[in-house]
Amino acid sequence: MNAITDQTAPLLETAARAARAAAAELARAPAAAKDAALRHAAAAIRAAQHGIQAANAADLAAAPGLSPAFRDRLTLTPGRIEAMALGLEEVAALPDPVGRVLTEWTRPNGLRFQRVAQPLGVIGMIFESRPNVTADAGALCLKAGSAVLLRGGSESTHSARAIAACLRSGLLAAGLPEASIQLAPTQDRAFVGAMLRASGLIDLIIPRGGKGLVTRVMEEARVPVLAHAEGLCHTYVHAAAKPEMARAILLDAKLRRTGVCGSTETLLIDAEVAPGLLPLLVGDLAARGCRFHADARARAICPELDAATEADFATEWLDAVLNIAVVDGVQGALAHIRRFGSEHTEAIITEDAAAAEVFLAGIDSAVGLWNASTQFCDGGEFGFGAEIGIATGRLHARGPVGLEQLCTFRYRVTGTGQVRG
Template sequence: MNAITDPARDAAEPARAALEAAAHAARAAASTLARAPRESKDRALLAAAAALRSRSAAILAANAADLAAAEELTDAFRDRLTLNPKRVEAMALGLEEIAALPDPVGRVLAEWTRPNGLVFRRVAQPIGVIGMIYESRPNVGADAAGLCLKAGSPVILRGGRESLRSAAAIHACILEGLRAAGLPDSCVQVAPNADRAFVGAMLKAAGLIDLIIPRGGKGLVTRVMEEARVPVLAHAEGLCHTFVHAAADPAMARSILANAKMRRTGVCGATETLLIDRAIAPSLLPDLIGDLRALGCDFRADAAARAVLPELPAATEADFSTEWLDAVLSVAVVDGVESALDHIRRHGSEHTEAIITEDAQAARDFLDGLQSAVGLWNASTQFCDGGEFGFGAEIGIATGRLHARGPVGLEQLCTWRYHVIGTGQVRP
């Protein structure tokens, strides 16, 4: 079919035009934001935080409308979509924490002098225009806006269709902050509607958008990786494991696992699989399962776990490669650290794994043997969060092997350039 009369192309044209207009505006703002002094960026962040608090009622009303319009939500999805006064306050605090962090732009990352007297400096600089595609969690928009602003990069935000009203209400607060600091509105823009073609236009905007960051489920990330013509900073599923080693403190194991699984089941740092050492499974597994069952958790267990607790539903091989994002836990019995690592290598997504043990050597062997972005010793996997790392917030969790791994904060949102200072040198 001729492209000029292609109905699909014609239908996507408004979205493409809207994206190109937003991207051109962002690129025009990029030079101003890249050179903005820390004081201006911090003023914008603090004013936006104040606006989040003063407009809290409007934000919650918009969120209530989003929830009312959404259909057939799972409990975990509803939790991700829902805002409440505590979560609005957390967004405001996140912006204030970002403001308190050092300015990442212009940092001298390395400096050296050559025998000819030339001084070389590696200097942090903004990445450029960032496209952020995320699903359901409205607070991601505030976090992304704050981090990109402080890192000197304009951002175009495209949230999930379920959270459009919430996203618009939050964006109004960000705009209030930008205007208070005299920075262009186009430093932070949001998609005008839920048209999926807008996402497609973002993914094809090479030369207009410098980096795409997707934050959502497997379907979103897969689409981005398959269609993008722009560099992508992405993470796979959050298929996280907690390994209870033979030398674990039982009370600690019970406390950590309950938090790692059930604190918030719909976040990417939630534990999806329990690995328990065969040596302690008969004595400890009933207590671990009992605790989680009392909190409303369901299970999928391998044969060895069912030999201890026959009433547990049997797991399929696919269950161990499933990111539940719900109150469901896969359970497998393993034989020590190497067996646990082997299970993680076969089924994991290189996101976050934890070991619970009082044996320091076992912990070191586990952490050193991981390929995952984050490993924890005697702590909940739900600590895999930029705020908990001291980043103020995060724009996502990177599980790739290049540029950044783990929670992505201000430093990871910068690239670098080189300054070379001479005293008249010429090359022979």
């Protein structure tokens, strides 16, 4: 194990060793116990709604001057608190991923091979601003048989503590180790560094936050990382798109929640339909307060739009700001995405199935959608119950990370006395 030399070492080691002991117990825990813990936690969240809201109000009061998008990510409304509780119950209702036989085969010598899903062990989750991640990550890791050490942003400290208390009450009610779900014992930034160097104590790090956080984790980690880049998501309105569908989808993809990583940041519109359709799309969004950065071809149609720079097209706004580019067909859209995209989520709006197939086959992104909002890139919408993050890397997992992606596997081999000789 790499040495941890800063002053947070004792805190990290104590928490991580408790998590390892809990993980060993969780790996053998019956599904009924894990599900009971989640249902008890959901009930606790509902019972503690007013306390959670008070804690969230304290977080919001302690951080004045937040951008509207950041404030939205931090805010817990009664509806979002109920959604957290429902998410825990949805995860409880999913099949237990641990112990699944993923595939099996028999060799000519009679040996029978099985690839079996098993827990990852101890997961370190580092996240910013969204306190609901405490519930989502805790639920998914628990169901997947892994312990989790959560280090949230300082701006959500009170909210995360209130939610974590509900999760712990669920664990205790179900007879599972309380250390299965832990919050970092300090907000000292050095604790993050200690987590990143905790090879042998933490098995996987998952960062969920802005570019600065993810970059730091990728540069400093001595533990495997499951990460995603920025959500530079694109919606391409093809020449064969239904105008009313395009208007409805783009409005949702950009403005439903601007601060989520599945929010569309760039509209690509086919030159064939841009003269008639682009003013309608801009009008819809402008009426809701959206601002724009547009290329020269788009500004020739809508002169009131601000000019876009290359840096604009490479920016994840997470705000009511939309880039616009006019492109020549599917290949023009793909060329723009290859140049500026982050391999997160892209959508095409079209009634032309052949064009949709070319687009979906041509992107390298983790998620591609046809005639749907990019904001569907979400574990709950995929039927995962919740998500621990969106993975855009090429190894282990891509897209929303749910229960299946939080498991690794091992091999079970059964013989009848075979020897290699």
